[in-house]
Amino acid sequence: xxxxxxxxxxxxxxxxxxxxxxxxxxxxxxxxxxxxxxxxxxxxxxxxxxxxxxxxxxxxxxxxxxxxxxxxxxxxxxxxxxxxxxxxxxxxxxxxxxxxxxxxxxxxxxxxxxxxxxxxxxxxxxxxxxxxxxxxxxxxxxxxxxxxxxxxxxxxxxxxxxxxxxxxxxxxxxxxxxxxxxxxxxxxxxxxxxxxxxxxxxxxxxxxxxxxxxxxxxxxxxxxxxxxxxxxxxxxxxxxxxxxxxxxxxxxxxxxxxxxxxxxxxxxxxxxxxxxxxxxxxxxxxxxxxxxxxxxx
Amino acid sequence: xxxxxxxxxxxxxxxxxxxxxxxxxxxxxxxxxxxxxxxxxxxxxxxxxxxxxxxxxxxxxxxxxxxxxxxxxxxxxxxxxxxxxxxxxxxxxxxxxxxxxxxxxxxxxxxxxxxxxxxxxxxxxxxxxxxxxxxxxxxxxxxxxxxxxxxxxxxxxxxxxxxxxxxxxxxxxxxxxxxxxx
Numbered sequence: 001x002x003x004x005x006x007x008x009x010x011x012x013x014x015x016x017x018x019x020x021x022x023x024x025x026x027x028x029x030x031x032x033x034x035x036x037x038x039x040x041x042x043x044x045x046x047x048x049x050x051x052x053x054x055x056x057x058x059x060x061x062x063x064x065x066x067x068x069x070x071x072x073x074x075x076x077x078x079x080x081x082x083x084x085x086x087x088x089x090x091x092x093x094x095x096x097x098x099x100x101x102x103x104x105x106x107x108x109x110x111x112x113x114x115x116x117x118x119x120x121x122x123x124x125x126x127x128x129x130x131x132x133x134x135x136x137x138x139x140x141x142x143x144x145x146x147x148x149x150x151x152x153x154x155x156x157x158x159x160x161x162x163x164x165x166x167x168x169x170x171x172x173x174x175x176x177x178x179x180x181x182x183x184x185x186x187x188x189x190x191x192x193x194x195x196x197x198x199x200x201x202x203x204x205x206x207x208x209x210x211x212x213x214x215x216x217x218x219x220x221x222x223x224x225x226x227x228x229x230x231x232x233x234x235x236x237x238x239x240x241x242x243x244x245x246x247x248x249x250x251x252x253x254x255x256x257x258x259x260x261x262x263x264x265x266x267x268x269x270x271x272x273x274x275x276x277x278x279x280x281x282x283x284x285x286x287x288x289x290x291x292x293x294x295x296x297x
Numbered sequence: 298x299x300x301x302x303x304x305x306x307x308x309x310x311x312x313x314x315x316x317x318x319x320x321x322x323x324x325x326x327x328x329x330x331x332x333x334x335x336x337x338x339x340x341x342x343x344x345x346x347x348x349x350x351x352x353x354x355x356x357x358x359x360x361x362x363x364x365x366x367x368x369x370x371x372x373x374x375x376x377x378x379x380x381x382x383x384x385x386x387x388x389x390x391x392x393x394x395x396x397x398x399x400x401x402x403x404x405x406x407x408x409x410x411x412x413x414x415x416x417x418x419x420x421x422x423x424x425x426x427x428x429x430x431x432x433x434x435x436x437x438x439x440x441x442x443x444x445x446x447x448x449x450x451x452x453x454x455x456x457x458x459x460x461x462x463x464x465x466x467x468x469x470x471x472x473x474x475x476x477x478x479x
Contacts, residue, residue, distance in 0.1 A: 016391045017416035062416045110413055116470040118397035122387065124465075125371035127455045129387055131359075132377055133368045135319040180441070182407060182419040184426060188433045188444050259427070 012052050017059065018066040019111040021045065026108060033108050038101040042070045073100050181245060186252035194262055194275050204265070204274035207253065211246040307333050307341040308348070315345075321364030321454060362453035363460060388424075395421040399431055400452070400464060404445035406437055422446065430455065 015021045025044050026036045049067045125131045190210065197205040253275065256262045263278040310331045315322060327338050342365055346358040355373035359366055369377060388396065395418050398410050410418045425431040430452045436442040453460065 016394065017414055019413075019415035059416065066415065107413070107415070111415070113470075114394055114397055114401075114413055117401055117465075118390070118393040120465045120470045121397055121400070121456065122390075122393055124456050125374070126387065127368070127457065130371045130374045130377070131368045131457065132381070133319065133366055134316075182422070184419050184423045185407065185444050187423075187426075255423075 012059065012063065018045075018063045019107065020115075021048070021063070022066075022104070023108055023112055023115065033105060033112055036105075038105050042074070042101065042104070046070055046074075069100075181248045183248055183251050183255065186245075186248045187255055190249065190252050190256055190275070191261065194277055198277050204276040207249070207264075207273035207275060210253075210275065211249050304337070304341065304344070307331060307337055308344050311338065311341045312345055315358065315365060315367050318366070321362045321366040323364040327365070359457060360459045361457050362450050366454075368457075388428075389421075391416075391418075392421040392424050396425055396430060396448075396452075399425075399446050400448050400461070403447040403461075404434055405447075406443045406445055408443065410446075 012021070015024065022041060022045055023033075025041045025048075026033055029036060029041075046067055049063055052063075127133065193210060194205050253262070253264055253273070257264050260278055263276050264273055265276075266273045311327055314327060314330060324335060324338055324342075327342075328335050331338060333341070342358070349356055349358050349367070355370050355376075356367055357370045359368050361368075391414075394414055395410055398413055399405055402409070407418060407422060410422075422431070429449060431446050432449050433444040434447045435445045437445055448461070452458075458464065
Protein backbone atom coordinates (compact mmCIF):
# COMPACT_ATOMS: atom_id res chain seq x y z
CA UNK A 1 0.00 0.00 0.00
CA UNK A 2 1.26 3.42 -0.81
CA UNK A 3 1.82 5.58 2.25
CA UNK A 4 1.72 9.12 1.01
CA UNK A 5 3.36 10.56 4.10
CA UNK A 6 6.51 8.54 3.57
CA UNK A 7 6.80 8.35 -0.17
CA UNK A 8 8.68 11.27 -1.56
CA UNK A 9 7.97 10.68 -5.18
CA UNK A 10 4.62 9.11 -5.75
CA UNK A 11 4.03 7.42 -9.04
CA UNK A 12 0.68 8.80 -10.06
CA UNK A 13 0.36 6.09 -12.66
CA UNK A 14 -1.05 3.88 -9.92
CA UNK A 15 -4.18 5.99 -9.74
CA UNK A 16 -6.81 6.34 -12.41
CA UNK A 17 -7.12 10.06 -11.81
CA UNK A 18 -7.37 12.84 -9.21
CA UNK A 19 -10.55 11.42 -7.70
CA UNK A 20 -8.83 8.09 -7.21
CA UNK A 21 -5.90 9.78 -5.47
CA UNK A 22 -8.17 11.86 -3.24
CA UNK A 23 -10.15 8.79 -2.27
CA UNK A 24 -6.97 6.94 -1.46
CA UNK A 25 -5.92 9.78 0.86
CA UNK A 26 -9.25 9.49 2.63
CA UNK A 27 -9.04 5.73 3.07
CA UNK A 28 -5.49 6.00 4.36
CA UNK A 29 -6.83 7.89 7.35
CA UNK A 30 -9.11 4.98 8.18
CA UNK A 31 -12.16 7.22 8.29
CA UNK A 32 -15.19 7.43 6.05
CA UNK A 33 -15.71 10.03 3.36
CA UNK A 34 -18.43 11.48 5.58
CA UNK A 35 -16.15 12.07 8.55
CA UNK A 36 -12.86 12.96 6.96
CA UNK A 37 -11.39 16.43 7.32
CA UNK A 38 -11.49 17.67 3.74
CA UNK A 39 -9.04 20.48 4.42
CA UNK A 40 -6.30 18.06 5.44
CA UNK A 41 -6.99 15.86 2.44
CA UNK A 42 -6.84 18.88 0.14
CA UNK A 43 -3.51 19.98 1.60
CA UNK A 44 -2.07 16.50 1.27
CA UNK A 45 -3.22 16.35 -2.33
CA UNK A 46 -1.46 19.62 -3.11
CA UNK A 47 1.73 18.40 -1.42
CA UNK A 48 1.73 15.21 -3.45
CA UNK A 49 1.02 16.96 -6.74
CA UNK A 50 3.87 19.38 -6.19
CA UNK A 51 6.30 16.53 -5.61
CA UNK A 52 4.94 13.97 -8.05
CA UNK A 53 6.53 12.83 -11.27
CA UNK A 54 4.17 13.91 -14.00
CA UNK A 55 5.02 11.28 -16.53
CA UNK A 56 1.73 11.10 -18.39
CA UNK A 57 1.13 14.47 -19.96
CA UNK A 58 -2.48 13.70 -20.76
CA UNK A 59 -3.36 12.85 -17.19
CA UNK A 60 -1.29 15.66 -15.71
CA UNK A 61 -3.82 18.27 -16.78
CA UNK A 62 -6.61 16.49 -14.92
CA UNK A 63 -4.62 16.37 -11.69
CA UNK A 64 -3.65 19.99 -12.13
CA UNK A 65 -7.20 21.20 -12.67
CA UNK A 66 -8.20 19.92 -9.24
CA UNK A 67 -4.95 21.22 -7.75
CA UNK A 68 -5.53 24.67 -9.18
CA UNK A 69 -9.09 24.76 -7.88
CA UNK A 70 -7.93 23.70 -4.43
CA UNK A 71 -5.19 26.32 -4.48
CA UNK A 72 -7.60 29.05 -5.50
CA UNK A 73 -9.89 28.01 -2.69
CA UNK A 74 -7.00 27.99 -0.23
CA UNK A 75 -5.71 31.41 -1.17
CA UNK A 76 -9.18 32.90 -1.04
CA UNK A 77 -9.70 31.53 2.45
CA UNK A 78 -6.33 32.85 3.61
CA UNK A 79 -7.01 36.33 2.27
CA UNK A 80 -10.45 36.42 3.78
CA UNK A 81 -9.27 35.29 7.19
CA UNK A 82 -6.54 37.92 7.38
CA UNK A 83 -8.22 41.10 6.22
CA UNK A 84 -11.89 40.67 5.48
CA UNK A 85 -13.07 44.28 5.57
CA UNK A 86 -10.24 46.13 3.86
CA UNK A 87 -10.23 43.84 0.89
CA UNK A 88 -13.97 43.75 0.50
CA UNK A 89 -14.81 44.45 -3.08
CA UNK A 90 -11.29 43.60 -4.26
CA UNK A 91 -11.50 39.92 -3.54
CA UNK A 92 -14.01 38.08 -5.64
CA UNK A 93 -16.93 37.11 -3.51
CA UNK A 94 -16.65 33.37 -3.13
CA UNK A 95 -19.44 33.09 -0.63
CA UNK A 96 -20.03 29.58 -1.76
CA UNK A 97 -16.57 28.77 -0.38
CA UNK A 98 -17.60 26.63 2.57
CA UNK A 99 -19.53 24.54 0.08
CA UNK A 100 -16.62 23.92 -2.23
CA UNK A 101 -14.98 21.36 0.02
CA UNK A 102 -18.37 19.88 0.68
CA UNK A 103 -18.95 19.63 -3.06
CA UNK A 104 -15.68 17.77 -3.30
CA UNK A 105 -16.79 15.50 -0.50
CA UNK A 106 -20.00 14.76 -2.35
CA UNK A 107 -18.03 13.99 -5.50
CA UNK A 108 -15.83 11.64 -3.50
CA UNK A 109 -18.89 9.96 -2.06
CA UNK A 110 -20.16 9.33 -5.58
CA UNK A 111 -16.80 8.20 -6.82
CA UNK A 112 -16.39 5.78 -3.93
CA UNK A 113 -19.66 4.16 -4.88
CA UNK A 114 -18.50 3.86 -8.47
CA UNK A 115 -15.25 2.25 -7.35
CA UNK A 116 -17.10 -0.31 -5.30
CA UNK A 117 -19.48 -1.00 -8.15
CA UNK A 118 -16.69 -1.49 -10.66
CA UNK A 119 -14.70 -3.67 -8.27
CA UNK A 120 -17.74 -5.84 -7.66
CA UNK A 121 -18.27 -6.15 -11.39
CA UNK A 122 -14.66 -7.14 -11.93
CA UNK A 123 -15.18 -10.02 -9.48
CA UNK A 124 -18.19 -11.36 -11.36
CA UNK A 125 -17.53 -14.39 -13.57
CA UNK A 126 -17.26 -13.10 -17.11
CA UNK A 127 -18.10 -14.89 -20.31
CA UNK A 128 -15.00 -15.69 -22.27
CA UNK A 129 -12.77 -15.32 -19.21
CA UNK A 130 -14.16 -17.36 -16.29
CA UNK A 131 -17.06 -19.11 -17.91
CA UNK A 132 -17.55 -20.31 -21.46
CA UNK A 133 -20.43 -21.26 -23.68
CA UNK A 134 -20.61 -23.03 -26.98
CA UNK A 135 -20.60 -20.37 -29.61
CA UNK A 136 -20.79 -20.58 -33.25
CA UNK A 137 -18.64 -17.86 -34.66
CA UNK A 138 -18.14 -17.09 -38.31
CA UNK A 139 -14.63 -17.79 -39.38
CA UNK A 140 -12.38 -14.90 -38.34
CA UNK A 141 -11.30 -14.43 -41.94
CA UNK A 142 -14.80 -13.58 -43.06
CA UNK A 143 -14.88 -10.66 -40.69
CA UNK A 144 -11.59 -9.25 -41.76
CA UNK A 145 -11.97 -6.13 -43.85
CA UNK A 146 -10.55 -6.31 -47.32
CA UNK A 147 -8.33 -3.37 -48.03
CA UNK A 148 -7.99 -2.66 -51.71
CA UNK A 149 -5.62 0.14 -52.36
CA UNK A 150 -2.65 1.08 -54.42
CA UNK A 151 -1.63 3.75 -51.97
CA UNK A 152 1.97 3.79 -50.92
CA UNK A 153 4.00 5.92 -48.50
CA UNK A 154 5.70 7.88 -51.28
CA UNK A 155 2.37 9.02 -52.55
CA UNK A 156 1.50 10.18 -49.04
CA UNK A 157 4.72 12.15 -48.81
CA UNK A 158 3.99 13.68 -52.17
CA UNK A 159 0.50 14.78 -51.10
CA UNK A 160 1.87 16.25 -47.91
CA UNK A 161 4.44 18.18 -49.91
CA UNK A 162 1.69 19.63 -52.07
CA UNK A 163 -0.27 20.58 -48.97
CA UNK A 164 2.71 22.37 -47.49
CA UNK A 165 3.12 24.35 -50.69
CA UNK A 166 -0.51 25.37 -50.51
CA UNK A 167 -0.18 26.77 -47.00
CA UNK A 168 2.96 28.70 -47.93
CA UNK A 169 5.67 26.27 -47.06
CA UNK A 170 5.45 25.97 -43.32
CA UNK A 171 3.02 25.27 -40.58
CA UNK A 172 3.06 28.12 -38.11
CA UNK A 173 2.74 27.97 -34.35
CA UNK A 174 -0.40 26.30 -33.19
CA UNK A 175 -2.20 25.89 -29.92
CA UNK A 176 -3.12 22.53 -28.48
CA UNK A 177 -6.51 22.80 -26.90
CA UNK A 178 -9.03 20.26 -25.78
CA UNK A 179 -11.88 19.85 -28.17
CA UNK A 180 -15.46 19.55 -27.03
CA UNK A 181 -16.04 16.86 -29.56
CA UNK A 182 -15.03 13.29 -28.83
CA UNK A 183 -14.20 11.13 -31.82
CA UNK A 184 -16.29 8.31 -30.37
CA UNK A 185 -19.37 10.54 -30.50
CA UNK A 186 -18.63 11.47 -34.09
CA UNK A 187 -18.21 7.79 -34.91
CA UNK A 188 -21.72 7.25 -33.62
CA UNK A 189 -22.88 10.14 -35.80
CA UNK A 190 -21.23 8.68 -38.88
CA UNK A 191 -22.86 5.28 -38.36
CA UNK A 192 -26.24 6.95 -37.92
CA UNK A 193 -25.91 9.05 -41.05
CA UNK A 194 -24.60 6.26 -43.23
CA UNK A 195 -27.37 3.94 -42.03
CA UNK A 196 -29.97 6.56 -42.76
CA UNK A 197 -28.60 7.06 -46.25
CA UNK A 198 -28.59 3.33 -46.86
CA UNK A 199 -32.16 3.08 -45.61
CA UNK A 200 -33.11 5.73 -48.15
CA UNK A 201 -31.62 3.58 -50.84
CA UNK A 202 -28.60 5.76 -51.39
CA UNK A 203 -25.55 3.73 -52.33
CA UNK A 204 -22.98 5.90 -50.64
CA UNK A 205 -22.77 9.04 -48.53
CA UNK A 206 -20.22 11.64 -49.53
CA UNK A 207 -17.79 12.72 -46.83
CA UNK A 208 -18.27 16.39 -47.61
CA UNK A 209 -21.99 15.93 -47.15
CA UNK A 210 -21.28 14.37 -43.79
CA UNK A 211 -19.58 17.49 -42.54
CA UNK A 212 -21.88 19.98 -44.20
CA UNK A 213 -22.94 22.55 -41.71
CA UNK A 214 -26.44 23.17 -42.83
CA UNK A 215 -27.65 19.63 -42.56
CA UNK A 216 -31.38 19.94 -43.08
CA UNK A 217 -31.76 21.73 -46.35
CA UNK A 218 -28.59 20.99 -48.24
CA UNK A 219 -28.44 17.31 -47.48
CA UNK A 220 -32.00 16.70 -48.47
CA UNK A 221 -31.27 18.30 -51.79
CA UNK A 222 -28.24 16.31 -52.60
CA UNK A 223 -27.84 13.11 -50.59
CA UNK A 224 -24.64 11.55 -51.74
CA UNK A 225 -24.18 13.86 -54.68
CA UNK A 226 -20.62 14.64 -55.58
CA UNK A 227 -19.35 18.00 -54.42
CA UNK A 228 -19.41 20.73 -56.99
CA UNK A 229 -22.78 22.29 -56.29
CA UNK A 230 -22.72 25.75 -54.76
CA UNK A 231 -24.23 24.55 -51.57
CA UNK A 232 -21.70 21.82 -50.89
CA UNK A 233 -19.05 22.57 -48.29
CA UNK A 234 -15.58 22.99 -49.72
CA UNK A 235 -13.08 21.01 -47.72
CA UNK A 236 -10.21 22.69 -49.56
CA UNK A 237 -11.04 26.18 -48.45
CA UNK A 238 -13.00 25.31 -45.36
CA UNK A 239 -16.02 27.16 -46.64
CA UNK A 240 -19.34 25.93 -45.34
CA UNK A 241 -17.90 23.64 -42.71
CA UNK A 242 -16.19 23.73 -39.37
CA UNK A 243 -12.65 22.46 -39.88
CA UNK A 244 -12.33 21.01 -36.39
CA UNK A 245 -15.47 18.97 -36.87
CA UNK A 246 -14.33 17.93 -40.32
CA UNK A 247 -11.06 16.63 -38.92
CA UNK A 248 -12.94 14.88 -36.15
CA UNK A 249 -15.25 13.26 -38.65
CA UNK A 250 -12.29 12.19 -40.74
CA UNK A 251 -10.72 10.47 -37.75
CA UNK A 252 -14.08 8.87 -36.99
CA UNK A 253 -14.28 7.55 -40.55
CA UNK A 254 -10.77 6.10 -40.32
CA UNK A 255 -11.63 4.34 -37.07
CA UNK A 256 -14.81 2.91 -38.51
CA UNK A 257 -13.06 1.69 -41.64
CA UNK A 258 -10.45 0.03 -39.45
CA UNK A 259 -13.20 -1.78 -37.59
CA UNK A 260 -14.86 -2.89 -40.75
CA UNK A 261 -18.07 -1.07 -39.94
CA UNK A 262 -18.03 1.17 -43.02
CA UNK A 263 -16.24 1.22 -46.31
CA UNK A 264 -14.67 4.30 -47.83
CA UNK A 265 -13.85 4.79 -51.48
CA UNK A 266 -11.96 7.63 -53.11
CA UNK A 267 -11.16 7.21 -56.74
CA UNK A 268 -8.72 10.06 -57.17
CA UNK A 269 -6.96 12.40 -54.78
CA UNK A 270 -9.17 15.34 -53.85
CA UNK A 271 -12.25 13.53 -55.12
CA UNK A 272 -15.24 13.04 -52.89
CA UNK A 273 -14.87 10.17 -50.44
CA UNK A 274 -17.86 7.85 -50.60
CA UNK A 275 -18.94 6.11 -47.44
CA UNK A 276 -21.12 3.02 -47.26
CA UNK A 277 -22.06 0.31 -44.83
CA UNK A 278 -19.78 -2.69 -44.72
CA UNK A 279 -20.36 -6.10 -43.19
CA UNK A 280 -20.60 -6.73 -40.32
CA UNK A 281 -22.84 -3.80 -39.50
CA UNK A 282 -23.92 -4.66 -36.00
CA UNK A 283 -21.98 -4.06 -32.85
CA UNK A 284 -22.95 -7.52 -31.65
CA UNK A 285 -21.16 -9.11 -34.57
CA UNK A 286 -18.03 -7.17 -33.76
CA UNK A 287 -18.20 -8.42 -30.20
CA UNK A 288 -18.40 -12.04 -31.28
CA UNK A 289 -15.19 -11.84 -33.25
CA UNK A 290 -13.38 -11.25 -29.98
CA UNK A 291 -14.18 -14.76 -28.84
CA UNK A 292 -12.89 -16.88 -31.64
CA UNK A 293 -12.45 -20.03 -29.62
CA UNK A 294 -13.69 -22.57 -32.15
CA UNK A 295 -10.26 -23.84 -33.09
CA UNK A 296 -8.98 -24.72 -29.63
CA UNK A 297 -6.38 -27.44 -30.12
CA UNK B 298 -47.77 -40.95 -14.90
CA UNK B 299 -48.40 -39.56 -18.32
CA UNK B 300 -47.57 -36.09 -17.08
CA UNK B 301 -44.22 -37.33 -15.82
CA UNK B 302 -43.41 -38.87 -19.18
CA UNK B 303 -44.40 -35.67 -20.90
CA UNK B 304 -42.22 -33.66 -18.54
CA UNK B 305 -39.29 -36.04 -19.06
CA UNK B 306 -39.65 -35.58 -22.79
CA UNK B 307 -39.89 -31.83 -22.43
CA UNK B 308 -36.78 -31.72 -20.26
CA UNK B 309 -35.00 -33.77 -22.89
CA UNK B 310 -36.13 -31.44 -25.67
CA UNK B 311 -35.22 -28.31 -23.75
CA UNK B 312 -31.81 -29.79 -22.96
CA UNK B 313 -31.21 -30.53 -26.61
CA UNK B 314 -32.23 -27.03 -27.66
CA UNK B 315 -29.95 -25.39 -25.11
CA UNK B 316 -27.01 -27.65 -25.87
CA UNK B 317 -27.24 -26.90 -29.57
CA UNK B 318 -27.60 -23.16 -29.14
CA UNK B 319 -24.61 -20.89 -28.94
CA UNK B 320 -26.44 -17.83 -27.59
CA UNK B 321 -28.88 -17.59 -24.69
CA UNK B 322 -32.33 -18.84 -25.70
CA UNK B 323 -35.42 -16.99 -24.57
CA UNK B 324 -38.30 -18.81 -22.92
CA UNK B 325 -40.52 -17.72 -25.78
CA UNK B 326 -38.23 -19.35 -28.30
CA UNK B 327 -38.22 -22.58 -26.30
CA UNK B 328 -42.00 -22.47 -26.10
CA UNK B 329 -42.18 -22.07 -29.86
CA UNK B 330 -39.90 -24.95 -30.75
CA UNK B 331 -41.09 -27.40 -28.10
CA UNK B 332 -44.73 -26.49 -28.63
CA UNK B 333 -45.29 -26.73 -24.89
CA UNK B 334 -46.86 -24.04 -22.74
CA UNK B 335 -44.81 -21.49 -20.85
CA UNK B 336 -45.49 -22.92 -17.40
CA UNK B 337 -44.31 -26.35 -18.45
CA UNK B 338 -41.20 -24.93 -20.04
CA UNK B 339 -40.32 -22.99 -16.89
CA UNK B 340 -40.71 -26.17 -14.82
CA UNK B 341 -38.59 -28.10 -17.28
CA UNK B 342 -35.89 -25.45 -17.05
CA UNK B 343 -35.78 -25.71 -13.27
CA UNK B 344 -35.56 -29.49 -13.44
CA UNK B 345 -32.86 -29.30 -16.08
CA UNK B 346 -30.88 -26.81 -14.01
CA UNK B 347 -30.86 -29.20 -11.05
CA UNK B 348 -30.03 -32.23 -13.14
CA UNK B 349 -27.09 -30.49 -14.77
CA UNK B 350 -25.78 -29.26 -11.43
CA UNK B 351 -26.06 -32.77 -9.97
CA UNK B 352 -23.93 -34.16 -12.77
CA UNK B 353 -20.94 -32.26 -11.43
CA UNK B 354 -19.38 -31.92 -14.86
CA UNK B 355 -18.36 -28.29 -14.73
CA UNK B 356 -21.40 -27.23 -16.70
CA UNK B 357 -24.37 -25.27 -15.43
CA UNK B 358 -27.61 -23.86 -16.71
CA UNK B 359 -27.66 -20.10 -16.28
CA UNK B 360 -30.34 -17.52 -16.78
CA UNK B 361 -28.67 -14.67 -18.64
CA UNK B 362 -29.62 -11.85 -20.97
CA UNK B 363 -33.31 -12.65 -20.75
CA UNK B 364 -32.70 -16.21 -21.83
CA UNK B 365 -31.16 -19.47 -20.74
CA UNK B 366 -27.75 -20.83 -21.57
CA UNK B 367 -25.48 -23.74 -20.76
CA UNK B 368 -22.09 -22.52 -19.60
CA UNK B 369 -19.04 -23.87 -17.87
CA UNK B 370 -19.07 -23.24 -14.13
CA UNK B 371 -16.67 -20.60 -12.73
CA UNK B 372 -14.98 -23.18 -10.50
CA UNK B 373 -13.55 -24.74 -13.66
CA UNK B 374 -11.91 -21.44 -14.61
CA UNK B 375 -8.38 -22.76 -14.00
CA UNK B 376 -8.59 -25.55 -16.55
CA UNK B 377 -10.38 -23.25 -19.03
CA UNK B 378 -7.44 -20.91 -18.78
CA UNK B 379 -5.18 -23.71 -19.99
CA UNK B 380 -7.62 -24.76 -22.68
CA UNK B 381 -8.01 -21.25 -24.04
CA UNK B 382 -4.84 -19.36 -23.23
CA UNK B 383 -5.84 -16.62 -25.65
CA UNK B 384 -9.13 -16.02 -23.91
CA UNK B 385 -10.54 -12.54 -23.66
CA UNK B 386 -8.61 -9.99 -21.65
CA UNK B 387 -10.37 -8.51 -18.68
CA UNK B 388 -11.24 -4.84 -18.81
CA UNK B 389 -8.89 -2.30 -17.29
CA UNK B 390 -9.84 -0.50 -14.07
CA UNK B 391 -10.53 2.73 -15.87
CA UNK B 392 -12.75 1.05 -18.46
CA UNK B 393 -14.57 -0.86 -15.75
CA UNK B 394 -15.24 2.38 -13.87
CA UNK B 395 -16.84 3.89 -16.95
CA UNK B 396 -18.82 0.70 -17.50
CA UNK B 397 -20.03 0.67 -13.91
CA UNK B 398 -21.19 4.28 -14.19
CA UNK B 399 -23.14 3.47 -17.34
CA UNK B 400 -24.50 0.17 -16.01
CA UNK B 401 -25.88 1.69 -12.82
CA UNK B 402 -26.95 5.09 -14.14
CA UNK B 403 -28.01 4.54 -17.72
CA UNK B 404 -28.73 6.28 -19.93
CA UNK B 405 -25.83 8.61 -19.32
CA UNK B 406 -23.80 11.21 -21.26
CA UNK B 407 -20.05 11.35 -21.59
CA UNK B 408 -19.91 14.62 -19.65
CA UNK B 409 -21.66 12.99 -16.68
CA UNK B 410 -19.21 10.12 -16.74
CA UNK B 411 -16.25 12.49 -16.86
CA UNK B 412 -17.63 14.61 -14.05
CA UNK B 413 -17.82 11.56 -11.77
CA UNK B 414 -14.46 10.09 -12.73
CA UNK B 415 -12.72 13.45 -12.89
CA UNK B 416 -10.87 12.39 -16.04
CA UNK B 417 -11.34 12.27 -19.79
CA UNK B 418 -13.25 9.11 -20.61
CA UNK B 419 -13.43 9.02 -24.38
CA UNK B 420 -10.87 6.24 -24.70
CA UNK B 421 -12.74 4.01 -22.27
CA UNK B 422 -15.98 4.73 -24.12
CA UNK B 423 -14.39 3.74 -27.41
CA UNK B 424 -13.10 0.52 -25.87
CA UNK B 425 -16.53 -0.33 -24.49
CA UNK B 426 -18.29 0.40 -27.78
CA UNK B 427 -15.68 -1.72 -29.53
CA UNK B 428 -16.32 -4.58 -27.14
CA UNK B 429 -20.05 -4.37 -27.79
CA UNK B 430 -20.82 -3.70 -24.12
CA UNK B 431 -22.37 -0.26 -24.56
CA UNK B 432 -24.16 1.55 -27.33
CA UNK B 433 -25.93 4.80 -27.98
CA UNK B 434 -29.65 4.66 -27.37
CA UNK B 435 -30.52 8.23 -28.13
CA UNK B 436 -29.41 11.80 -27.75
CA UNK B 437 -29.81 14.31 -24.97
CA UNK B 438 -32.15 17.15 -25.79
CA UNK B 439 -29.61 19.89 -25.16
CA UNK B 440 -27.11 21.92 -27.21
CA UNK B 441 -24.91 19.63 -29.28
CA UNK B 442 -27.31 16.72 -28.76
CA UNK B 443 -24.70 14.59 -27.04
CA UNK B 444 -25.23 10.83 -27.29
CA UNK B 445 -26.64 8.88 -24.39
CA UNK B 446 -24.94 5.59 -23.56
CA UNK B 447 -26.53 2.42 -22.23
CA UNK B 448 -25.37 -1.14 -21.79
CA UNK B 449 -26.27 -3.72 -24.42
CA UNK B 450 -27.82 -7.18 -24.27
CA UNK B 451 -24.34 -8.53 -24.81
CA UNK B 452 -23.28 -6.77 -21.60
CA UNK B 453 -25.82 -8.93 -19.76
CA UNK B 454 -24.42 -12.03 -21.45
CA UNK B 455 -20.85 -11.18 -20.62
CA UNK B 456 -21.53 -10.59 -16.94
CA UNK B 457 -23.99 -13.43 -16.59
CA UNK B 458 -26.93 -11.21 -15.65
CA UNK B 459 -30.54 -12.06 -16.32
CA UNK B 460 -31.39 -8.39 -16.61
CA UNK B 461 -30.26 -5.06 -15.19
CA UNK B 462 -32.12 -5.60 -11.92
CA UNK B 463 -29.60 -8.34 -11.18
CA UNK B 464 -26.73 -5.86 -10.87
CA UNK B 465 -25.33 -6.15 -7.35
CA UNK B 466 -27.06 -3.65 -5.07
CA UNK B 467 -25.60 -1.52 -2.28
CA UNK B 468 -25.43 -4.29 0.29
CA UNK B 469 -23.80 -6.67 -2.14
CA UNK B 470 -21.02 -4.35 -3.25
CA UNK B 471 -17.52 -5.41 -2.34
CA UNK B 472 -15.62 -3.25 0.08
CA UNK B 473 -13.21 -1.35 -2.07
CA UNK B 474 -10.80 -0.81 0.85
CA UNK B 475 -9.69 -4.38 0.24
CA UNK B 476 -8.66 -3.45 -3.29
CA UNK B 477 -6.63 -0.37 -2.44
CA UNK B 478 -4.59 -2.48 -0.07
CA UNK B 479 -3.44 -4.90 -2.76
